Amino acid sequence: xxxxxxxxxxxxxxxxxxxxxxxxxxxxxxxxxxxxxxxxxxxxxxxxxxxxxxxxxxxxxxxxxxxxxxxxxxxxxxxxxxxxxxxxxxxxxxxxxxxxxxxxxxxxxxxxxxxxxxxxxxxxxxxxxxxxxxxxxxxxxxxxxxxxxxxxxxxxxxxxxxxxxxx
Amino acid sequence: xxxxxxxxxxxxxxxxxxxxxxxxxxxxxxxxxxxxxxxxxxxxxxxxxxxxxxxxxxxxxxxxxxxxxxxxxxxxxxxxxxxxxxxxxxxxxxxxxxxx
Numbered sequence: 001x002x003x004x005x006x007x008x009x010x011x012x013x014x015x016x017x018x019x020x021x022x023x024x025x026x027x028x029x030x031x032x033x034x035x036x037x038x039x040x041x042x043x044x045x046x047x048x049x050x051x052x053x054x055x056x057x058x059x060x061x062x063x064x065x066x067x068x069x070x071x072x073x074x075x076x077x078x079x080x081x082x083x084x085x086x087x088x089x090x091x092x093x094x095x096x097x098x099x100x101x102x103x104x105x106x107x108x109x110x111x112x113x114x115x116x117x118x119x120x121x122x123x124x125x126x127x128x129x130x131x132x133x134x135x136x137x138x139x140x141x142x143x144x145x146x147x148x149x150x151x152x153x154x155x156x157x158x159x160x161x162x163x164x165x166x167x
Numbered sequence: 168x169x170x171x172x173x174x175x176x177x178x179x180x181x182x183x184x185x186x187x188x189x190x191x192x193x194x195x196x197x198x199x200x201x202x203x204x205x206x207x208x209x210x211x212x213x214x215x216x217x218x219x220x221x222x223x224x225x226x227x228x229x230x231x232x233x234x235x236x237x238x239x240x241x242x243x244x245x246x247x248x249x250x251x252x253x254x255x256x257x258x259x260x261x262x263x264x265x266x267x
Binding site: 016024039050066067071097101113115117118127139143144150151 | 176193214217223224236240244245247258
């Protein structure tokens with residue numbers, strides 16, 4: 001990989017991990033949402049180093065533009081009650097879950113870090129709107145339509161669940 | 168900067184999301200942790216697709232993961248609002264309606 005790509009990867013990796021840590025450690029949900037936003041934007045930058053230009057744009061549009069805004073709307077709707085008291089009690093089960101997760105992640109990460117495949121030569125249309133769009137519409141048209149139905153069902157379901165029960 | 172670095176980073180990000188989901192009790196933070204885990208899987212699939220760029224299978228799958236994650240966030244936040252209407256809190260330790 002070229003030098004600018006490596007630099008971009010290191011910078012985005014640091015910001016992605018910092019954003020994730022901020023998200024899971026912050027006590028205020030709005031700060032956690034900002035950490036999630038930093039995480040998502042840096043992952044969009046990391047997608048650029050992997051020649052996934054269309055997915056980087058979609059990541060910004062769908063996650064930073066829709067999902068994080070939805071989270072912020074819900075936080076504002078709920079107000080101060082969105083904050084839950086910091087963790088207390090159940091120290092043993094929390095420590096056990098953290099320890100088990102850290103052990104599994106360390107073993108998996110130290111194993112896959114040695115996976116070695118040469119970076120293949122990238123075709124011209126790899127990851128562009130044309131290349132990925134043709135791949136979606138020619139090879140995965142049925143899953144694409146199923147996903148559109150899934151989104152429609154999710155919209156109806158969200159309205160049905162969140163609606164006030166008095167109506 | 169080889170593919171193993173990307174895979175190790177994706178594993179660590181998945182672990183951060185898993186720890187956040189297991190340890191935190193705030194339902195909002197738990198939903199955000201689910202988003203962290205889904206994003207780390209996307210990084211892994213894009214890295215593999217970049218290493219084997221013969222087709223777009225990994226990128227197509229990451230596209231579907233993004234779409235399904237958006238639907239999951241919408242439904243999850245709707246459930247959160249319904250839960251808040253009943254309990255007036257977001258603490259998942261109080262979610263005992265189906266327990267007894």
